[in-house]
Amino acid sequence: MEKSRVLVVGGTGYLGRRIVKASLAQGHETCVLMRPEIGLDIDKLQMLLSFKAQGARLLEASLDDHRGLVAAVKQVDVVVSAMSGVHFRSHNLLLQLKLVEAIKEAGNVKRFLPSEFGMNPARMGHALEPGRVSFDEKMEIRKAIEEANIPHTYISANCFAAYFVPNLCQMRTLLPPKEEVHVYGDGNVKAIFMDEDDVAAYTIRCIDDPRALNKTIYLRPEENILSQNELIAKWEKLSGKVLEKIPIPSEEFLASIKGTDLANQVGIGHYYHLFYEGCLTNFDIRDNWEEEASLLYPEIQYIRMDEYMKRYL
Ligand SMILES: NC(=O)c1ccc[n+]([C@@H]2O[C@H](COP(=O)([O-])OP(=O)(O)OC[C@H]3O[C@@H](n4cnc5c(N)ncnc54)[C@H](OP(=O)(O)O)[C@@H]3O)[C@@H](O)[C@H]2O)c1
Structure with a gap:
């Protein structure tokens, strides 16, 4: 053809x-x-x-x-x-x-x-x-x-991996976390990278x-359908370093939308749908x-x- x-x-x-x-x-x-x-x-x-x-x-x-x-x-x-x-x-x-x-x-x-x-x-x-x-x-x-x-x-x-993977889905950075990582809810919701x-x-x-x-x-x-916990575990294995996990309940995450700039508000909404609701994989x-x-x-x-x-x- x-x-x-x-x-x-x-x-x-x-x-x-x-x-x-x-x-x-x-x-x-x-x-x-x-x-x-x-x-x-x-x-x-x-x-x-x-x-x-x-x-x-x-x-x-x-x-x-x-x-x-x-x-x-x-x-x-x-x-x-x-x-x-x-x-x-x-x-x-x-x-x-x-x-x-x-x-x-x-x-x-x-x-x-x-x-x-x-x-x-x-x-x-x-x-x-x-x-x-x-x-x-x-x-x-x-x-x-x-x-x-x-x-x-x-x-x-x-x-897109560069926006979500090395930073372990942290907002406002593109680099891997060094000591601690914020975990959305129980961290088990699946996304796709x-x-x-x-x-x-x-x-x-x-x-x-x-x-x-x-x-x-x-x-x-299939192999790129991963939860945040699975991504963190992959990075910990590669880097040989264990990170402190800080869970963020959904209400706390959503409340953080108040008082931030527009770009951040947009980001919080998207992250909520991705990592709490599971909008990429719940169908x-x-x-x-x-x-x-x-x-x-x-x-x-x-x-x-x-x-x-x-x-x-
Ligand atoms: N799924 C994800 O994680 C993810 C992440 C990022 C982006 N995206 C999506 O991917 C798509 C491309 O995004 P991107 O980040 O690659 O875009 P980008 O690099 O910000 O811009 C792409 C191109 O848009 C054109 N452009 C930008 N502003 C313009 C303006 N004012 N007037 C005319 N043309 C303009 C430019 O074209 P020229 O080359 O002609 O200058 C620019 O190179 C978007 O639909 C975006 O939503 C998805």
Whole structure:
């Protein structure tokens, strides 16, 4: 089967650069949107040039330039957006809606993957304020995609490892704790952790797969379904050091939302859903519109979390 031509939007981002790499590695003709707004951001430009050196094509267009965007989209079969999800009530929602408009007008796109890559927003209708805005925005984008009848795949990537694993799920740090670790509730609620390069590899495997058409694909490889206690035990084994465990009851955790800044309030809400409620694992994947990636693509050798943690020793 001929491999689709791919356009990555948000290609210099944390996930986007990995999607570009995976697309090239899996043999797709790969284009990356180069936005004139990058201005004097020399690091972004260097990264774009390095993609070009690896065989990607840079397509120049602003997300605010409808015609330019339509012309870029017309050159490919598949569009993957990895645009930022961190700007609330945002500009970014509007920009992604503009991308949907361009895809609709171009009319040639066989698959669009919007920037999701987290919890499935369709399962987060009950999410706490103010963090729920990120799910609500992703649902708004889904609505626009579906109303325009754009063929799509939604990727539910669960927890990116670098944000949750070395820090043993502690907030406000990315580094391993040295003496003590806060444990959410009894620490036994299961979450799912993914190496970010694996997120990108599974994402690209989906784009030409009819089994992923108009579906939500969960990245839920069995050995990466772990509780916080299991992560802590893995780190203690690797580091040879036992940490003091400080349990945080759910009421105390939720009460800490008061008096903090917006970013922290959002974080507390997300952590509550992840580590007290178990929102990543408290349902089975059996709906007709959902599939699990490691079952679809057993040939991908995903990174286990003890392996991932070794780089932090
Ligand atoms: N599951 C998890 O644990 C987890 C963790 C982090 C992120 N995510 C999700 O992964 C996706 C990508 O996130 P990320 O952290 O990789 O994003 P990021 O690095 O913050 O940004 C990605 C790209 O978004 C574009 N962008 C940002 N601000 C923009 C603006 N004002 N105007 C136009 N473009 C803008 C840029 O594209 P250019 O390359 O064109 O400059 C940027 O490189 C999001 O949907 C996010 O929710 C999930």
